[in-house]
Amino acid sequence: MDTPNTFPGLFWGYLVVWGLLSAYIISLGARLARLEKKNEDSPSS
Amino acid sequence: MLKRAQPLITLGVFALVAYALYLAFLVVPNERVMGPVQRIFYFHVGSAFAAYCSIAVVLVSSIAYLATYRPSFDIVNHAAGEVGFLFCTIVLFTGMIWGYSAWNTPFRLEPRLISFLLLWLLFLGFNLLRLFGDEEKMGKHCAVLGILGAITVPLMVYSIKLLPQFAQLHPQVVERGGLHDASMKHAFAFGSLAVISLQFLLLWIRARIGFLEHTRRLL
Numbered sequence: 001m002d003t004p005n006t007f008p009g010l011f012w013g014y015l016v017v018w019g020l021l022s023a024y025i026i027s028l029g030a031r032l033a034r035l036e037k038k039n040e041d042s043p044s045s
Numbered sequence: 046m047l048k049r050a051q052p053l054i055t056l057g058v059f060a061l062v063a064y065a066l067y068l069a070f071l072v073v074p075n076e077r078v079m080g081p082v083q084r085i086f087y088f089h090v091g092s093a094f095a096a097y098c099s100i101a102v103v104l105v106s107s108i109a110y111l112a113t114y115r116p117s118f119d120i121v122n123h124a125a126g127e128v129g130f131l132f133c134t135i136v137l138f139t140g141m142i143w144g145y146s147a148w149n150t151p152f153r154l155e156p157r158l159i160s161f162l163l164l165w166l167l168f169l170g171f172n173l174l175r176l177f178g179d180e181e182k183m184g185k186h187c188a189v190l191g192i193l194g195a196i197t198v199p200l201m202v203y204s205i206k207l208l209p210q211f212a213q214l215h216p217q218v219v220e221r222g223g224l225h226d227a228s229m230k231h232a233f234a235f236g237s238l239a240v241i242s243l244q245f246l247l248l249w250i251r252a253r254i255g256f257l258e259h260t261r262r263l264l
Contacts (some may be wrong), residue, residue, distance in 0.1 A: 006082030009146025013085040016138045017092070021243070024131055028250050035257040042264065 048253075058242045065091075065239035068232035082146040087232050089139040091240030092132045097198055098241055099129030099248060100168075104195035107188035119184040120255035122191055123175055128248045129194075130168040132240075137165050148214045155213040156204035164201055167194040 076083035102125035
C-alpha cells in the first residue's frame, strides 16, 4: 500500500516543537545568567 | 551539589533527546496508513505526558501553598504552570499539524480535542494571571486556577471514550491494543522519557530563576 506524502507535515511539526523549546531554553538561560550575575555583583552577596 | 551537577544532567538529557530523535527518524518504519507524519507521535504523546507531569506538580504545589502559604510552593507552582503551558502548546500545535497532514483538518469539535483546548486555555489564563494579576492575591488565585486545570486532565484523558473510534478523528491507540511493532514501542518509550526528562530539567531551571528572583526581592 502506498503511503501518502506527509513529509512536509512532519517537518513543520518538528520545527514547531524544537522552535518553541529552543526559544524557551535560550530565554531561561539568559534570565538565569543575568540573575546569577546580579547576585554576584550585589554588595550583600 | 545539584547546581554543580547541572551541566552533567543537561548533557544527559540532551543525549537522551538525541537518541530519541535517532530512533524516531532513522530506526522506526513508516506507519502503513499515515506515512512519515506518524513520526510526530513519538514527541506529540511524550509532550502530553510531560504536560501532565508539570500539571501534577502544579496540583501538589497549589494544595501545599493553600495549606501553608509558603512562598517556595508558589515559586514551584509558577514554574510548573509555565513549563506545563509550553508542553500543552507543543501538544496542541503538533496535533494540529498531524491532523492536517493525516486527516485534512487541523481541528474538529470532538471530545478529546475540545477538552485539550480547554486545558490549554486554563493554563493560558494561569500564565496571564501571573503576568497581570494582583500581586498580593496572585499566589492564592493561581493555586485555585491550578487545581481547576489539574482536574481537567483526567476528564480530558477519558474523553476519548465518550465516542466510538469511527465518530472521531483522534486515534484510540491504547484502547486498540497499543503499538504492535517492537521498534515503534522502543522509540515511543525513549521519546516519552526524553521529553519528560527535558520537562523536569526546564522545570528545575525555571524554579531556580524563581528562587533567585525571590531572594533578590527580599534583599
